[in-house]
Amino acid sequence: MSRNEQKAAVAHAAIRYVEDDAWIGVGTGSTADLFIDELAKIKGRIRGAVASSVRTAERLKAHGIVVEELNNLVERDLPVYVDGADEVTEHGAMIKGGGGALTREKIVAAVARRFVCIGDASKLVPVLGKFPLPVEVIPVARSYVARQLVLLGGQPAWRMGHTTEHGNWILDVSGLTILDPVALEAKIRALAGVVTVGLFAQRGADVILLGGDAGVRTLTPGR
Numbered sequence: 001m002s003r004n005e006q007k008a009a010v011a012h013a014a015i016r017y018v019e020d021d022a023w024i025g026v027g028t029g030s031t032a033d034l035f036i037d038e039l040a041k042i043k044g045r046i047r048g049a050v051a052s053s054v055r056t057a058e059r060l061k062a063h064g065i066v067v068e069e070l071n072n073l074v075e076r077d078l079p080v081y082v083d084g085a086d087e088v089t090e091h092g093a094m095i096k097g098g099g100g101a102l103t104r105e106k107i108v109a110a111v112a113r114r115f116v117c118i119g120d121a122s123k124l125v126p127v128l129g130k131f132p133l134p135v136e137v138i139p140v141a142r143s144y145v146a147r148q149l150v151l152l153g154g155q156p157a158w159r160m161g162h163t164t165e166h167g168n169w170i171l172d173v174s175g176l177t178i179l180d181p182v183a184l185e186a187k188i189r190a191l192a193g194v195v196t197v198g199l200f201a202q203r204g205a206d207v208i209l210l211g212g213d214a215g216v217r218t219l220t221p222g223r
């Protein structure tokens with residue numbers, strides 16, 4: 001099974017976590033795009049979706065799926081959020097943000113009662129850090145935050161030419177072996193000028209769907 005076929009398989013499998021007559025949070029990226037295509041087939045069953053990026057919102061609307069702003073939902077009104085990951089461990093900790101939508105992704109994930117992570121088998125890693133860790137910063141803080149990330153053992157690189165939907169910049173941090181993702185997430189988030197970090201560990205995945213040659217494998221961290 002090719003990587004694209006694996007992604008398509010997990011996108012299809014994630015539909016079973018969609019609740020009828022409810023809003024659903026939808027992530028950003030190539031695997032999330034395939035999930036949107038699957039969601040379009042059952043759009044009559046749901047109220048609509050909350051998008052984690054402009055790109056996702058446009059794809060949802062192109063399929064005729066209603067897109068609602070997160071601020072218009074009441075508490076506990078988002079049963080599930082489905083999104084991919086750049087890396088994920090069996091414990092549900094993830095690196096996300098390769099596409100630059102990490103801030104909205106993190107907000108929607110925080111609101112959702114269940115986070116379903118979907119990806120091909122290559123996304124599962126024993127330790128996070130091979131994929132560069134994105135850190136979103138306000139522009140004036142770029143150099144300061146970069147120096148602090150060096151002190152934490154990283155090698156930050158400014159993603160030049162990219163501005164986030166919120167007008168901020170991204171530092172991609174390589175050279176990290178993230179043995180304690182919860183602690184590192186807290187340290188980086190505490191730096192002045194950091195908007196958020198692409199470590200999803202304090203609020204990780206509740207369900208992980210991984211496509212492989214043998215089909216879709218389901219992991220449930222913490223159970």
